[in-house]
Amino acid sequence: MDRVNVEVTPLPGIGVRKEFAIRGGRRIGVVTHRDGRIELIISKSDDPDACLAELPLTVDEAGALANLLGAPQLVAQLTEEHRDLPGIHTRQIPVGPPFDGRTLGDTALRTRTGVSVVAVMRAGQVHPSPTPDFTLTAGDLMVTVGTSEGLDNAVKILKRG
Amino acid sequence: MDHTALELIELGAVFFGLGLLGRLAGRIGLSPIPLYLLGGLFFGAGGLVPLSGIEGFTSLAGEVGVVLLLLLLGLEYSAAELVTGLRRSWTAGILDIVLNAAPGAAVALALGWGPVGALVLAGVTYISSSGIVAKVLSDLGRLGNRETPVVLSILVFEDLVMALYLPILTAVLIGVSLVGGLTAVGISVAVLAVVLVVALRYGRFVSALVDSPDREVFLLKVLGAALLVAGFASAMQVSAAVGAFLLGIAISGSTAENATKLLEPLRDLFAAVFFVVFGLNTDPASIPPVLGWAVVLAVSTTLTKLATGWWAARRVGIGSLGRARAGAALVARGEFSIVIAGLAVGYAAVDERLAALATTYVLLMAVIGPVAARVVEPAVRWTRAKRPSTAPAPSAGN
Numbered sequence: 001m002d003r004v005n006v007e008v009t010p011l012p013g014i015g016v017r018k019e020f021a022i023r024g025g026r027r028i029g030v031v032t033h034r035d036g037r038i039e040l041i042i043s044k045s046d047d048p049d050a051c052l053a054e055l056p057l058t059v060d061e062a063g064a065l066a067n068l069l070g071a072p073q074l075v076a077q078l079t080e081e082h083r084d085l086p087g088i089h090t091r092q093i094p095v096g097p098p099f100d101g102r103t104l105g106d107t108a109l110r111t112r113t114g115v116s117v118v119a120v121m122r123a124g125q126v127h128p129s130p131t132p133d134f135t136l137t138a139g140d141l142m143v144t145v146g147t148s149e150g151l152d153n154a155v156k157i158l159k160r161g
Numbered sequence: 162m163d164h165t166a167l168e169l170i171e172l173g174a175v176f177f178g179l180g181l182l183g184r185l186a187g188r189i190g191l192s193p194i195p196l197y198l199l200g201g202l203f204f205g206a207g208g209l210v211p212l213s214g215i216e217g218f219t220s221l222a223g224e225v226g227v228v229l230l231l232l233l234l235g236l237e238y239s240a241a242e243l244v245t246g247l248r249r250s251w252t253a254g255i256l257d258i259v260l261n262a263a264p265g266a267a268v269a270l271a272l273g274w275g276p277v278g279a280l281v282l283a284g285v286t287y288i289s290s291s292g293i294v295a296k297v298l299s300d301l302g303r304l305g306n307r308e309t310p311v312v313l314s315i316l317v318f319e320d321l322v323m324a325l326y327l328p329i330l331t332a333v334l335i336g337v338s339l340v341g342g343l344t345a346v347g348i349s350v351a352v353l354a355v356v357l358v359v360a361l362r363y364g365r366f367v368s369a370l371v372d373s374p375d376r377e378v379f380l381l382k383v384l385g386a387a388l389l390v391a392g393f394a395s396a397m398q399v400s401a402a403v404g405a406f407l408l409g410i411a412i413s414g415s416t417a418e419n420a421t422k423l424l425e426p427l428r429d430l431f432a433a434v435f436f437v438v439f440g441l442n443t444d445p446a447s448i449p450p451v452l453g454w455a456v457v458l459a460v461s462t463t464l465t466k467l468a469t470g471w472w473a474a475r476r477v478g479i480g481s482l483g484r485a486r487a488g489a490a491l492v493a494r495g496e497f498s499i500v501i502a503g504l505a506v507g508y509a510a511v512d513e514r515l516a517a518l519a520t521t522y523v524l525l526m527a528v529i530g531p532v533a534a535r536v537v538e539p540a541v542r543w544t545r546a547k548r549p550s551t552a553p554a555p556s557a558g559n
Contacts, residue, residue, distance in 0.1 A: 012246055012313045013237040013295060014304060031304045034418060041305030049483030050538075051305035 017041070030062075038062045059123070064139060066124025071141045074126065078118065078143065091151045092121070095140040098161025105132030113153040115146030168214045175204065175215075179433050190300070192293045194495045195527040197433050198520055201440015202448075219438050224401070226435030227500050228391045229428040231402040234291065234320055235409020236417045236424075240360035243410065246317030253311070253473035254318030257491075260465040262287040268458055269515075277333055277510040284326055285502055285519050286462045290495030291316045293527060297534045298490060308474045308487040315473060315491060323497060324353050324407065327400040330501065334508045335398065349399050356407040367408075368416035376423065383412075383420045384427070402500060432496065439503050440520065447517035455521035463529060466491045482541055489537035493530020498523050 009017045011031070019029025019041065027043040031054065040055040040062075057065065071092040078090040099107055109115050120127045120134065121141040127134065144154055179193075182200055186193040238246075247254075265286030269279040294316060303309055325346070332345035359367065371386050373379040387405050394404025412420060470488030479487070502519035505511045 009310050010242060010245065011304065011310060012242040012317045013291070014299070014313070017305060017310075019305070027305075027307075029305070039304065043305070047480065047482050049307040049479050050486070051302060054302040054305050 063123030067121050067141045070124050071121045074143050089148050090145050093142045093155050093158050095136045096159040097138045099136045100138035104130050104134040113150040115144045115150045115154045117142050117144050119143040171215050192527050195524045197436035198440045201437040202445045223435035223438035226431035227402050228405040230432050232387045232405040232409045233428050235406040236421050239413050240357050246314040250314035250318045257469045264461040274512045281505040285498040288319050288497045289491050290493045293493035293495045297531050308479045308483040311473050312487050312490045324403050327403045331400040360411040364413035367411040372416045380423050443516045443520045448521050451518040458522050459525040463492050485537050485541045489533040492533045494526035
């Protein structure tokens with residue numbers, strides 16, 4: 001995997017800017033304010049020094065965005081590893097409101113569907129091999145492995161409880 | 162009417178009026194500082210509605226305002242940020258001093274105000290308003306821009322320079338001998354160095370001293386410490402404001418953040434009083450005679466700040482649009498110019514027209530600054546479109 005070179009620039013009195021240049025040359029990154037506010041920044045195409053937008057994000061929004069960007073990568077990686085096992089699929093499943101604040105054990109996914117939870121993605125962080133007492137939050141993404149039938153059932157369970 | 166009742170009514174009217182002015186400023190996207198000054202001019206000596214009886218309170222409250230302005234400035238920066246800022250921007254910082262102090266000094270000499278007046282006015286025209294600049298940068302969505310760290314590190318440098326300048330000015334104003342002046346400078350350099358080292362190494366102990374989980378206790382401790390340090394600094398003739406600034410630097414981490422949150426409303430209140438008091442003590446009739454000079458200074462120091470920002474941004478390889486933005490962002494002058502002028506007013510060595518000139522200058526610059534920051538980009542694009550042959554596109558363009 002290519003590593004990106006993240007540039008960290010202190011902004012005295014304001015916070016820190018972390019950014020990197022994407023292949024097209026444009027910069028993308030975040031400004032983290034002292035008080036924890038986060039802004040997503042994307043540079044302009046005609047003026048690389050300036051920013052097209054500074055989008056203020058709440059902690060939840062930043063987490064959701066991080067999940068969207070991070071989870072497919074993990075799924076792709078796992079799918080690649082399971083390619084030799086026919087009938088086994090990897091899928092990311094969002095945790096619905098019924099399980100907000102409840103544990104992984106409460107979902108009884110393995111008993112009900114035969115599906116294994118490989119990891120839980122939250123706010124862009126991977127929590128690998130979660131134990132049954134792992135507490136879930138609505139908006140978490142579960143990275144699961146199982147048969148396609150089992151995975152379909154798991155989607156329903158996590159959505160409706 | 163009872164004496165106290167009258168004072169309360171006057172004070173209430175002043176604060177309420179300031180509130181309305183502040184709201185107006187927010188509506189039209191301006192810093193409230195010029196409007197506070199105008200409010201002061203409107204009320205005070207020679208103004209339409211002379212106030213009487215509240216001077217005792219307002220003058221002390223104004224002093225507290227200066228202490229809080231500088232304390233919060235210090236809280237905003239950690240010692241590590243100051244040291245990196247200093248390392249990274251000292252060349253640009255020195256150019257900034259030379260270019261922007263010179264017009265003030267020259268005008269003061271031309272008006273025959275002597276070396277002391279020159280020193281004061283040089284300070285007034287040198288220092289950008291970090292409050293206005295930071296607000297403009299964040300309002301215009303420029304925090305992610307590449308030139309923004311350049312602008313911020315120049316501001317950091319200016320604030321450090323101020324920590325040296327204010328004690329020197331204080332010493333010169335009270336007319337100490339050369340040796341006495343050098344002692345004051347020596348003391349302030351030594352104290353600044355010690356505070357930076359202490360804050361870098363042992364900042365948490367200073368923080369622990371004032372920190373408290375209880376909001377009320379914390380507020381009283383921080384405010385008390387600031388006024389104590391400011392008072393002792395003043396007694397040692399090193400300028401009260403600088404004492405508060407250094408205390409602010411020494412307090413760091415989460416303590417600094419919490420202190421900022423707690424003290425911000427207090428600073429806004431007392432600083433508003435300070436600006437009003439400055440306006441109150443300036444006779445509006447004294448403004449027209451200095452208006453021409455104020456305009457000359459405004460034009461020349463707008464250009465010199467533009468040049469400073471342009472040069473500093475070019476040094477780190479930023480395109481011409483970004484250079485223009487960096488220059489324009491620095492144009493605004495505000496609170497600290499008034500702090501410097503406020504320190505000087507009333508001393509025999511200083512011409513009395515200085516207050517009027519400083520007021521007029523800041524009134525102009527606090528308005529020109531944000532406007533310049535806004536219009537610079539369209540202006541540069543427009544001139545480029547007009548003269549495509551003479552203004553080549555930046556190398557990284559398209």
